Amino acid sequence: MATVPVNLPHHRYDVIIEPGALDRLGSIVRELAPHDRCALMGDMTVFSIYGEKATAALTGAEYHVVSDTFEPGEKFKTLDTVRRMYDVMLDQRLERRSPVVALGGGITGDTVGFVAASYLRGVPFVQCPTSLLAMVDASVGGKVGVNVPQGKNLIGAFYQPIVVVMDPFTLQTLPPRELRCGMAECVKHGVIRDADLFTWIDENLAKIQALNPDTLVELLRRNVAIKAAVVMEDEKESGVRAHLNFGHTFAHAIEATAGYGVIEHGEAVSLGMVAATTLAVEQQMCSPQVLEQLAALLDRIGLPVTADLPDTDTLMNAMRLDKKVADNRLRLVLPTKLGEVVIRNDIEDPAIAAAWQAIRQ
Numbered sequence: 001m002a003t004v005p006v007n008l009p010h011h012r013y014d015v016i017i018e019p020g021a022l023d024r025l026g027s028i029v030r031e032l033a034p035h036d037r038c039a040l041m042g043d044m045t046v047f048s049i050y051g052e053k054a055t056a057a058l059t060g061a062e063y064h065v066v067s068d069t070f071e072p073g074e075k076f077k078t079l080d081t082v083r084r085m086y087d088v089m090l091d092q093r094l095e096r097r098s099p100v101v102a103l104g105g106g107i108t109g110d111t112v113g114f115v116a117a118s119y120l121r122g123v124p125f126v127q128c129p130t131s132l133l134a135m136v137d138a139s140v141g142g143k144v145g146v147n148v149p150q151g152k153n154l155i156g157a158f159y160q161p162i163v164v165v166m167d168p169f170t171l172q173t174l175p176p177r178e179l180r181c182g183m184a185e186c187v188k189h190g191v192i193r194d195a196d197l198f199t200w201i202d203e204n205l206a207k208i209q210a211l212n213p214d215t216l217v218e219l220l221r222r223n224v225a226i227k228a229a230v231v232m233e234d235e236k237e238s239g240v241r242a243h244l245n246f247g248h249t250f251a252h253a254i255e256a257t258a259g260y261g262v263i264e265h266g267e268a269v270s271l272g273m274v275a276a277t278t279l280a281v282e283q284q285m286c287s288p289q290v291l292e293q294l295a296a297l298l299d300r301i302g303l304p305v306t307a308d309l310p311d312t313d314t315l316m317n318a319m320r321l322d323k324k325v326a327d328n329r330l331r332l333v334l335p336t337k338l339g340e341v342v343i344r345n346d347i348e349d350p351a352i353a354a355a356w357q358a359i360r361q
């Protein structure tokens with residue numbers, strides 16, 4: 001097992017990574033947020049597999065458990081889902097000290113986190129992520145929120161959990177495509193911050209794919225440590241936290257033009273990282289070897305490195321609508337070598353268009 005501390009100026013919490021941790025969920029939460037009631041919320045798929053176990057763990061720690069579930073998918077990461085949870089919690093008279101546990105992937109963590117941030121102006125929030133993406137990325141850092149018709153994640157808050165409890169055994173039931181998508185974020189962490197992690201993933205890929213428990217603990221520990229370090233440096237994304245957007249400005253344009261849900265986020269991030277690195281090579285900021293290593297690893301993971309894409313003008317327009325545009329200039333995170341990136345807002349459109357061309361099938 002491993003514990004990664006997250007130390008913020010106003011708040012500290014632990015990320016507990018432990019095979020079988022779900023069985024200890026109740027005692028972990030009770031130590032930090034003792035109360036007679038708690039809420040356990042998640043999507044229906046995850047609840048059908050792990051709801052009973054999590055409920056038993058919380059009941060065993062003498063909580064009366066109030067639950068609500070919603071249909072999985074971005075379509076349900078909405079204010080309607082939030083509103084329903086408020087109703088359940090108000091009806092069951094959950095109080096300021098009642099902890100709220102999010103059990104599931106990033107959609108659950110973001111949605112339930114927003115409920116926890118706003119219910120009675122904020123109640124103790126516990127993240128129990130069950131997808132690889134939620135474990136290595138979404139559950140750490142305190143960004144919570146929901147989608148509205150105008151765009152993704154436009155309504156939300158920064159609200160830190162009191163603890164994050166991750167049980168790598170839950171990854172055994174995660175669909176393989178979702179596992180690959182989580183791996184895209186792990187590779188991203190290697191490129192932006194940690195060349196050793198990049199090499200370690202390359203060398204241990206077979207064990208990761210076989211879900212070896214020790215290897216998964218190490219994968220999670222290393223990735224959570226990177227995400228935590230970035231968040232500790234820049235909680236509210238005014239500086240270095242933007243490095244986490246490596247590949248994402250391209251990815252968001254791909255997702256927006258393909259229609260959300262057609263291509264998975266992790267797949268779009270994979271393509272986006274290849275496009276951004278191609279651009280960095282073309283700008284002579286980074287050696288072509290980095291691009292070769294990156295594309296080879298993504299391909300071995302089973303992530304796309306080229307795709308059938310809409311025309312370049314459509315993609316360029318979608319990129320400009322992304323929220324990372326500041327003063328009408330695209331801010332791109334580009335690698336200079338494995339483990340190091342810089343932010344550039346001075347790249348001309350024809351160079352970006354050429355990068356799109358390079359990942360076109």
Ligand SMILES: NC(=O)c1ccc[n+]([C@@H]2O[C@H](COP(=O)([O-])OP(=O)(O)OC[C@H]3O[C@@H](n4cnc5c(N)ncnc54)[C@H](O)[C@@H]3O)[C@@H](O)[C@H]2O)c1
Nearest residue numbers: 045046072105106107108130131133134138143170173174
């Ligand atoms: N808050 C942040 O910092 C942050 C960072 C990155 C992404 N996100 C958000 O995360 C969301 C994506 O997260 P996600 O990829 O986890 O999506 P998700 O929550 O939809 O989970 C993916 C799918 O896997 C299923 N699932 C999850 N765990 C499972 C398990 N152990 N066994 C079987 N099925 C399981 C879910 O039911 C769902 O169908 C997006 O909404 C994105 O905006 C947030």
